[in-house]
Amino acid sequence: MLRILVCVKQVPDVDQLRMDPETGNLIREGVPAILNPLDANALSAALSVKEEYGGEVTLITMGPPAAESALRECLAAGADRAVLVTDRAFGNADTLATSYSIAMAAQLDGEYDLIFCGKESLDGATGQMGAQLAERFGAAQVTGTLKIEQVDEAARVIRAQREVDGGVETLEAELPCLLTIEKKNYPARIPNLKGKLRAKKAEIKTVSSADIPGLDLGRIGDPGSPTKVPRMFPPELPERGEIIDEGSIEASVAKLYSLIKGE
Amino acid sequence: MSIEQVLPSLEGLKVILPPDIPSDYGRDESGAARMPEAVVEATSAAEVSKLLGACAAAGVAVTPRGAGTGQAGGCVPVNGGVVLSLAKLNGILEVDEAARTMRVQPGALLQDVKAEAERHGLRYPPDPGEKTATIGGNAATDAGGPGALKYGTTSDYVLDAEIVLASGEIVRLKDRPEYAGVIGGEGTLGVVTELTLRLEEPAGSDAILLLPFADGESCAAAAGRIIAEGYAPAMAEYLDTALVEYSGSVTGNAVFPVELDGERVAATLMLTLEGADEDAVMEQMETLAELAEELECLDILVGDTPTMKREFMAAYEAFHSSVEGAKSSCEANVSVPAQRVWEYMEYARGVGEELGVKPMFCAHLGSGGVHAYAVSEQARSEYAPQSEAFVKALYAESVRLGGEAAGEYGVGCTKQEYVAAERRERYAALKAELDPAGILNPGKAVR
Numbered sequence: 248m249l250r251i252l253v254c255v256k257q258v259p260d261v262d263q264l265r266m267d268p269e270t271g272n273l274i275r276e277g278v279p280a281i282l283n284p285l286d287a288n289a290l291s292a293a294l295s296v297k298e299e300y301g302g303e304v305t306l307i308t309m310g311p312p313a314a315e316s317a318l319r320e321c322l323a324a325g326a327d328r329a330v331l332v333t334d335r336a337f338g339n340a341d342t343l344a345t346s347y348s349i350a351m352a353a354q355l356d357g358e359y360d361l362i363f364c365g366k367e368s369l370d371g372a373t374g375q376m377g378a379q380l381a382e383r384f385g386a387a388q389v390t391g392t393l394k395i396e397q398v399d400e401a402a403r404v405i406r407a408q409r410e411v412d413g414g415v416e417t418l419e420a421e422l423p424c425l426l427t428i429e430k431k432n433y434p435a436r437i438p439n440l441k442g443k444l445r446a447k448k449a450e451i452k453t454v455s456s457a458d459i460p461g462l463d464l465g466r467i468g469d470p471g472s473p474t475k476v477p478r479m480f481p482p483e484l485p486e487r488g489e490i491i492d493e494g495s496i497e498a499s500v501a502k503l504y505s506l507i508k509g510e
Numbered sequence: 511m512s513i514e515q516v517l518p519s520l521e522g523l524k525v526i527l528p529p530d531i532p533s534d535y536g537r538d539e540s541g542a543a544r545m546p547e548a549v550v551e552a553t554s555a556a557e558v559s560k561l562l563g564a565c566a567a568a569g570v571a572v573t574p575r576g577a578g579t580g581q582a583g584g585c586v587p588v589n590g591g592v593v594l595s596l597a598k599l600n601g602i603l604e605v606d607e608a609a610r611t612m613r614v615q616p617g618a619l620l621q622d623v624k625a626e627a628e629r630h631g632l633r634y635p636p637d638p639g640e641k642t643a644t645i646g647g648n649a650a651t652d653a654g655g656p657g658a659l660k661y662g663t664t665s666d667y668v669l670d671a672e673i674v675l676a677s678g679e680i681v682r683l684k685d686r687p688e689y690a691g692v693i694g695g696e697g698t699l700g701v702v703t704e705l706t707l708r709l710e711e712p713a714g715s716d717a718i719l720l721l722p723f724a725d726g727e728s729c730a731a732a733a734g735r736i737i738a739e740g741y742a743p744a745m746a747e748y749l750d751t752a753l754v755e756y757s758g759s760v761t762g763n764a765v766f767p768v769e770l771d772g773e774r775v776a777a778t779l780m781l782t783l784e785g786a787d788e789d790a791v792m793e794q795m796e797t798l799a800e801l802a803e804e805l806e807c808l809d810i811l812v813g814d815t816p817t818m819k820r821e822f823m824a825a826y827e828a829f830h831s832s833v834e835g836a837k838s839s840c841e842a843n844v845s846v847p848a849q850r851v852w853e854y855m856e857y858a859r860g861v862g863e864e865l866g867v868k869p870m871f872c873a874h875l876g877s878g879g880v881h882a883y884a885v886s887e888q889a890r891s892e893y894a895p896q897s898e899a900f901v902k903a904l905y906a907e908s909v910r911l912g913g914e915a916a917g918e919y920g921v922g923c924t925k926q927e928y929v930a931a932e933r934r935e936r937y938a939a940l941k942a943e944l945d946p947a948g949i950l951n952p953g954k955a956v957r
Contacts (some may be wrong), residue, residue: 260816281817320815434763437720437818439808440799447792492532 516578563678576644616646
C-alpha cells in the first residue's frame with residue numbers, strides 16, 4: 248500500500264490582509280486563517296493517486312493549535328489521517344527550521360513513498376519547502392508537476408509531467424519521491440457533507456518538540472532560523488495611467504499627440 | 511424644439527457635444543445603440559434640476575445614465591436628446607452604524623457601496639452580479655439578483671431618496687407615495703440624486719452547498735421543497751451543467767461538478783445557508799442531509815471556507831462573462847412563477863431546437879428569475895435572426911406563464927411589447943402625473 252504524505256500550511260487570508268502604511272506591519276487582526284490554496288491542489292493530486300493505486304494519505308502541518316482547522320478541511324476532502332506539529336519551541340521558524348522540524352516529526356510514523364507539497368505558500372511564497380523536504384527525506388523530487396502519469400509501486404518508480412520553459416517534460420523518478428504540484432490538472436476537491444462530519448470527529452495526532460527523539464533544539468524555531476527580515480514595506484504603486492477617449496479615433500490621436508509634445 | 515435652444519441655459523454645467531461625445535454614451539450591454547445630441551455630466555442635484563427644468567421647457571428628451579452596464583437598453587437615448595450622466599455624482603456621503611444606514615449618491619458603484627458597508631461591519635445585501643453597475647442604476651431597475659429570495663430587491667433597501675422631477679423640482683421620496691414609483695421606474699419618472707440605504711448585520715456564518723442531480727427536473731423541484739420545509743436559503747440557484755461546462759472551458763476550471771462517481775450531473779442546486787455561528791449552519795446541513803435522500807440528489811458538497819466560497823462565486827459570476835466572450839451569443843432574462851421554472855426551461859429547449867439555438871440556464875429557483883444563454887460559432891449577423899426569434903419567443907412564453915419579460919434588468923427599450931396590460935395602465939397614470947411632457951427617458955419602460 249502506498250504511503251502518501253501531504254504537507255500543508257495554514258496561512259492568513261491574504262485577500263483580507265492590509266498593511267499599516269506607517270509601520271509596514273501586517274494588520275493580522277480579524278483576518279481569518281485559511282488552508283494555503285495551492286496545498287489543496289497538492290492534496291487533490293495525492294487523492295487522485297490514492298483513488299487509482301490505493302494507499303493511505305497522511306497530512307502534516309506545523310503551526311499553532313488553531314492550524315487544526317486546516318487539517319480538518321483536508322480530512323473532509325478525503326485525507327485519512329493528520330498530524331499537527333505544534334509547540335512554542337517551533338515558533339518563528341524560517342524554511343530551514345521548518346523543513347527540519349516537519350521531516351523529524353514525519354519520520355515518527357515511518358517512511359513515505361510519495362510526498363506532496365503545494366507549489367508555494369500564499370504568505371511566504373518562497374517555494375523552498377518542497378526542495379528542502381526532498382533533501383531531508385532523501386527523496387527524488389519533481390517540481391512543478393503538471394500530471395502524474397503512472398505510479399508503479401512494485402518497481403518503485405513514478406512517471407510525471409512537469410512544466411519547463413517552452414514545453415512539458417516527462418520524468419521518471421524512483422520512490423520515495425516528493426512532488427510539488429501545479430494547480431491546473433488538480434483542482435481543489437470540494438468536500439461532501441459526509442466527509443465534513445467525519446472530519447469534525449476525526450482524531451488529530453499532535454506532536455510537540457518533546458515527542459521527537461533526537462530533535463536538535465538548536466535547529467528548530469527562532470534559534471534554528473538564520474533568515475532575518477530587517478524591514479517590511481508596502482510596494483510603491485506606479486501612477487495610474489490616463490485613458491484617452493475623445494469620442495473618435497482622430498480626436499484621441501490628436502489629444503495623444505499634443506500630450507506627447509508636452510502641450 | 512431642438513437641443514440648440516436648451517444649450518444657452520446650461521451655462522456652468524459640463525456639456526459635451528459632438529464630435530467629442532465618447533461612443534460609450536450611445537450604448538449599454540444590450541446591443542441597443544443611438545448617440546445623444548449632447549451629454550451632461552452632472553455633479554449635483556442642483557445641476558440635474560437646472561438641466562431638467564430647461565429640457566422640460568423646451569421639450570427635449572433626457573436619458574439618465576449610470577455605468578452603462580444595463581442589459582435592456584435602459585440608458586440608451588433611443589429618441590436622441592441629452593444623456594444625463596450621473597457617473598460623477600458618486601460620493602458615499604455617510605454611514606450611520608447605529609441606525610444602519612448609508613447615504614450615497616447615484617453614481618457610486620455597487621462594489622464600493624458593498625465594501626463601505628463591510629468596512630463598518632455591516633452589509634448591503636442586494637447583488638445582481640454586476641458589481642461595476644451604479645447604485646443609481648440598481649435603484650432605477652430595482653435590481654435583485656440571486657440573494658433576492660431571502661433579502662428582496664433594491665427597493666427593499668431604499669429608505670429615502672432625493673429625486674429631481676421632470677419639472678426640475680427637487681423632492682424627497684417620502685414626500686408623496688407616488689414617488690415610490692421612481693425606484694424601479696427606469697429613469698422615466700424622476701432622477702434620483704441621492705439615496706438613503708438600509709444596511710444589515712451580516713450573518714454570523716454561512717456555507718454554500720452544492721446538490722448535484724442526475725436529472726434537471728428534480729433539481730428544479732428540490733428548491734421549492736427545501737424552502738417549503740422552512741429553510742431560508744439566501745440563494746437557491748439552478749446551475750445547468752451545460753453552462754458549467756461551457757464556462758469551465760473558457761475559464762479553465764469548471765469548479766461545479768460535471769460528473770459524480772461516473773454519473774453525469776444534469777444540474778446542480780447551489781444553496782446558501784446562513785446562521786448565527788458555524789454550529790447553527792452545521793445543524794441546518796445535517797437536517798438537510800436527511801431531506802436530501804428524498805430529493806434524490808447525488809451528493810451534498812460543502813463550501814464553507816473563504817477560499818471555497820470565493821471560488822464558487824467566481825465560477826458562478828463567470829457564467830455571464832464567458833457567454834459574452836463567445837463569437838456570437840444571446841441571452842433572455844425573465845422571471846416566471848417559481849414553480850414553473852422547469853416548464854419554462856423545457857419550452858426554451860424545444861423552441862431552441864426548432865430555431866437551432868441551444869440554451870443553457872442559470873435560474874434563481876426561489877424567485878423564478880431565469881437566465882437563458884446561448885452561444886454560437888456563427889458570425890453575429892448570421893446568428894442574429896435565429897437568436898432574436900429565440901429571445902422573443904422566450905419573452906412571450908414568460909408572460910404566458912404569468913411572469914415578466916422584464917426579469918431583473920428592467921423593460922428598457924428591448925422588452926416593451928411584453929408588459930402586462932394592468933402594469934401598463936398603472937404606469938401610464940403615474941407617468942402622466944410625474945412627467946406630463948414625457949421628456950424623461952422616452953421610449954423606455956412602459957410606453
